[in-house]
Amino acid sequence: MSVSLSARNIVKRYGGVVALSDGNLDIHSGEVVALIGANGSGKSTMSKVINGVVVLDGGQLLLDGKPVRFSSPQAARKMGIATVFQELSLVPKMTVADNIWLTREPLKTNGMIDRKVMREKTEALLDLFSGTFKADLRPETLVSDLHPDEKQIVEILKAISLNPNILILDEATASLDSRQVERLFELVKRWKEEGKAIVFVSHRMEEIFRIADRYSVLRNGKTVGQGDIKDITEKDLIQLMTEKEKVFQFTKAAATEETNGVDHQVYLEVENLTTETLRGISLKVKQGELLGIGGLQGQGQRDLLLALFGDIPYQGTVRIKGEVVRFKHPRQAMQKKLALVPGDRAKEGLLYIRSILENFLLPSWQKYGFPLKMKLAKRDALAISERLSLVMSGLMAPVSSLSGGNAQKVVIGKWLLRDPDCYLLDDPTKGVDVNTKAEFYALLTDLSQQGKSILFYSSDDDELIGLCDRVIVLHDGKIRAELKGASLTKENLIAASMGVSNGGEA
Amino acid sequence: MKRFSWDEMMNRYPAFFAILLLVVALIINLILQPNMFARDTLNSNMRVFLPMILLAAGQAVVILGGGIDISVGGIVSIVNTILATQVGLNGSPEKMWAYVLVSLAAGILAGAINGFFIAFLRLQPIITTYATSFLYVGFALFILPNPGGGIPADIANVYRNTTPLGLPLAFYVIAVVLVIWMYIRSTRFGNYLYAVGGNAEAAYETAVPVTWVLFSTYVVSGFMAALAGIAITMLSGSGNAEIGVPMTLTSITAVVIGGTALSGGVGGVAGPVVGAITLGIIQNIISFSRIDTWWETFVKATIIVVALAAPGMINLLRRKKL
Numbered sequence: 076m077s078v079s080l081s082a083r084n085i086v087k088r089y090g091g092v093v094a095l096s097d098g099n100l101d102i103h104s105g106e107v108v109a110l111i112g113a114n115g116s117g118k119s120t121m122s123k124v125i126n127g128v129v130v131l132d133g134g135q136l137l138l139d140g141k142p143v144r145f146s147s148p149q150a151a152r153k154m155g156i157a158t159v160f161q162e163l164s165l166v167p168k169m170t171v172a173d174n175i176w177l178t179r180e181p182l183k184t185n186g187m188i189d190r191k192v193m194r195e196k197t198e199a200l201l202d203l204f205s206g207t208f209k210a211d212l213r214p215e216t217l218v219s220d221l222h223p224d225e226k227q228i229v230e231i232l233k234a235i236s237l238n239p240n241i242l243i244l245d246e247a248t249a250s251l252d253s254r255q256v257e258r259l260f261e262l263v264k265r266w267k268e269e270g271k272a273i274v275f276v277s278h279r280m281e282e283i284f285r286i287a288d289r290y291s292v293l294r295n296g297k298t299v300g301q302g303d304i305k306d307i308t309e310k311d312l313i314q315l316m317t318e319k320e321k322v323f324q325f326t327k328a329a330a331t332e333e334t335n336g337v338d339h340q341v342y343l344e345v346e347n348l349t350t351e352t353l354r355g356i357s358l359k360v361k362q363g364e365l366l367g368i369g370g371l372q373g374q375g376q377r378d379l380l381l382a383l384f385g386d387i388p389y390q391g392t393v394r395i396k397g398e399v400v401r402f403k404h405p406r407q408a409m410q411k412k413l414a415l416v417p418g419d420r421a422k423e424g425l426l427y428i429r430s431i432l433e434n435f436l437l438p439s440w441q442k443y444g445f446p447l448k449m450k451l452a453k454r455d456a457l458a459i460s461e462r463l464s465l466v467m468s469g470l471m472a473p474v475s476s477l478s479g480g481n482a483q484k485v486v487i488g489k490w491l492l493r494d495p496d497c498y499l500l501d502d503p504t505k506g507v508d509v510n511t512k513a514e515f516y517a518l519l520t521d522l523s524q525q526g527k528s529i530l531f532y533s534s535d536d537d538e539l540i541g542l543c544d545r546v547i548v549l550h551d552g553k554i555r556a557e558l559k560g561a562s563l564t565k566e567n568l569i570a571a572s573m574g575v576s577n578g579g580e581a
Numbered sequence: 582m583k584r585f586s587w588d589e590m591m592n593r594y595p596a597f598f599a600i601l602l603l604v605v606a607l608i609i610n611l612i613l614q615p616n617m618f619a620r621d622t623l624n625s626n627m628r629v630f631l632p633m634i635l636l637a638a639g640q641a642v643v644i645l646g647g648g649i650d651i652s653v654g655g656i657v658s659i660v661n662t663i664l665a666t667q668v669g670l671n672g673s674p675e676k677m678w679a680y681v682l683v684s685l686a687a688g689i690l691a692g693a694i695n696g697f698f699i700a701f702l703r704l705q706p707i708i709t710t711y712a713t714s715f716l717y718v719g720f721a722l723f724i725l726p727n728p729g730g731g732i733p734a735d736i737a738n739v740y741r742n743t744t745p746l747g748l749p750l751a752f753y754v755i756a757v758v759l760v761i762w763m764y765i766r767s768t769r770f771g772n773y774l775y776a777v778g779g780n781a782e783a784a785y786e787t788a789v790p791v792t793w794v795l796f797s798t799y800v801v802s803g804f805m806a807a808l809a810g811i812a813i814t815m816l817s818g819s820g821n822a823e824i825g826v827p828m829t830l831t832s833i834t835a836v837v838i839g840g841t842a843l844s845g846g847v848g849g850v851a852g853p854v855v856g857a858i859t860l861g862i863i864q865n866i867i868s869f870s871r872i873d874t875w876w877e878t879f880v881k882a883t884i885i886v887v888a889l890a891a892p893g894m895i896n897l898l899r900r901k902k903l
Contacts, residue, residue, distance in 0.1 A: 148786050148788075149788045152788065160786075164782075164783040164786045164787060165780070165783055166775070166776045166779040166780040166783050166784065166846065167779060167780065168775065168779045168846045168847050169772075169775055169776060169779055169846075173772055173775075173776075177772060177773075177776055177784070177787045177789065178769075178773075178787055178788045178789055180769050180772060182768075182769065186768050186769075187764065187767040187768055188767055188768065188769060188771075188772065190767070233787075
């Protein structure tokens with residue numbers, strides 16, 4: 076069995092955003108190709124193109140030298156391409172066995188599912204990972220009762236039960252523990268010898284060097300390097316992923332202030348914060364400090380901000396100005412003058428179909444008495460929209476009529492009205508146009524000069540380096556590195572995000 | 582051994598809570614009506630419960646698949662008016678059989694219309710079936726504007742008084758429904774039903790024919806509503822275009838009490854069948870406890886609300902403990 080798949084000059088756009096402009100990938104039987112890239116470089120899109128989840132806008136896919144087009148994941152599956160999805164494709168309230176064999180259930184002659192055979196086949200699959208999970212992962216366990224790592228194992232088994240020629244592992248190791256990763260790698264070696272081709276998408280540099288035969292590096296939607304892994308070093312790979320040119324000129328206001336000798340108090344102090352994804356985070360933020368939070372997506376940044384805002388339960392201690400607080404509801408965090416700009420602005424940050432005015436005033440209505448002093452409310456909202464130079468047809472227009480950047484301004488604006496002391500920002504410039512970004516940067520610098528503390532998570536590494544005095548890099552729910560001053564470089568940031576240990580200790 | 586897990590009990594045995602509730606209701610009913618297990622009393626109760634049992638079974642299939650069917654009452658009305666006008670009080674048994682078949686076809690057609698809109702045109706189930714419910718009740722009123730007509734008394738008595746081996750006819754019907762359900766549950770279609778209701782997107786990514794599964798649930802529901810319509814016509818012996826209207830919400834209540842979640846993908850058909858019986862017994866208890874008619878609806882509603890809220894309250898208490 077010999078198989079090869081080539082992706083040539085792949086183009087994929089989502090609306091106006093170009094996710095891939097020139098993606099290339101070659102996979103052959105019996106080898107593992109690592110698909111590498113920083114945030115937003117297009118590696119997820121690349122794997123979705125290969126497995127038929129998205130339809131490409133340009134370029135060509137060649138399977139064994141013949142052009143192919145996948146209209147759906149099923150079409151790709153029929154061609155022997157299986158994917159271990161990062162967002163799991165499991166039905167929670169069904170058993171492990173039912174999930175793995177869904178649509179391929181072994182049947183008895185009377186049309187009933189042969190549960191016995193299905194159970195045995197599932198057990199045979201589970202044996203591949205035996206010893207690395209708890210005893211309660213059995214064929215008849217409900218998927219909703221499983222831990223994330225066990226769900227990931229089921230997802231891997233579901234893909235491998237198709238006996239594919241090409242297997243795509245999209246961040247399949249992210250939620251596995253080291254023993255499970257070890258086992259997976261043994262299996263990958265075995266599958267490789269059987270002649271399968273494997274695409275390995277991972278955040279972990281160490282794993283890439285252990286398992287991959289070849290690499291393909293994406294940067295800004297372009298493939299910028301391909302070759303044998305033995306011919307390259309970690310450092311060179313990181314160099315490849317790093318961009319040289321800079322788009323923005325950033326001004327660091329807070330840094331100069333520190334040199335002015337103004338002694339700021341510690342505003343926020345976090346000790347050993349633990350949630351489902353966070354594993355013991357400790358940090359301090361001073362007044363007027365703009366603390367950057369970096370790392371690849373989904374390493375716990377969201378949980379950190381939500382926990383601080385009282386949105387999700389956590390263990391650990393949080394102090395604000397030395398006083399221990401334990402928020403159980405965002406309302407309490409708001410009373411302590413915290414503000415959260417959530418990651419998904421349409422769903423979490425805004426009442427999308429309601430007016431700009433309502434959105435601005437949502438956290439502040441109580442200020443306007445009963446009956447509401449609408450005139451005053453309108454005047455305040457107008458003042459904020461002018462301060463943010465919001466482009467709108469009027470305060471009564473629905474937020475859905477605004478562009479992404481302007482909608483994000485509304486999210487920030489609704490907090491400005493309350494004048495909080497601390498802003499928690501979850502990737503606020505995602506999907507925001509260049510001009511608005513520049514305005515945001517000015518606003519953030521302005522706020523920190525006023526003595527506001529800001530926790531700023533961004534998936535854009537340039538922003539973090541340009542704006543922040545100090546950046547903590549999260550990896551697997553832990554602080555991997557703290558970068559400041561001379562160590563705050565893009566190389567160090569990416570190295571730390573990828574879990575390279577000598578990344579850049581401050 | 583793992584500790585007793587309420588979640589697991591509810592998942593593995595969706596009828597667990599419904600049976601608990603049924604036992605409580607039965608005990609209260611038995612105190613108020615000591616002869617309730619006598620053959621005639623039992624039969625007269627079960628024949629009243631049977632239409633709702635059939636309706637709830639069909640509703641359960643739709644809800645398992647992640648939808649809801651508000652038009653079932655309308656379908657019951659159509660079937661009732663077809664039989665009452667076309668067979669008539671002096672009709673022959675052959676005529677009755679012929680129109681039973683016509684009724685079943687009408688139920689399937691009505692279900693297929695719902696299914697077409699919801700599965701193929703991707704419309705909201707609740708709105709679609711709400712709209713078609715008016716269509717179906719309207720059609721029933723067109724067939725029979727004023728209550729009247731009916732089926733011959735001797736045919737109706739077959740339904741009312743048949744007790745093979747001393748057990749009510751309804752027991753046999755329930756047994757058949759449950760056996761068929763257990764078969765379907767263990768076929769590939771059964772798995773598809775749970776997958777679509779549980780996570781339609783994952784099911785689609787795994788190549789489950791989501792559209793056809795959704796469509797079929799409404800056809801099944803239409804068919805079961807037609808059976809319910811036939812049963813209630815034989816019970817009452819007469820025609821009334823409004824007869825099905827109050828049954829719709831009761832059928833949904835029976836499904837929920839039976840442990841089948843409105844979100845879909847959790848539960849079964851046995852629970853809703855038990856739920857329908859429980860609702861019938863609650864009605865019995867109210868009639869026997871000589872509550873002033875003014876209070877009847879209030880008391881009934883209170884019992885139902887408490888019954889619906891109980892699993893949620895138990896979960897709340899469990900969360901507090903953790």
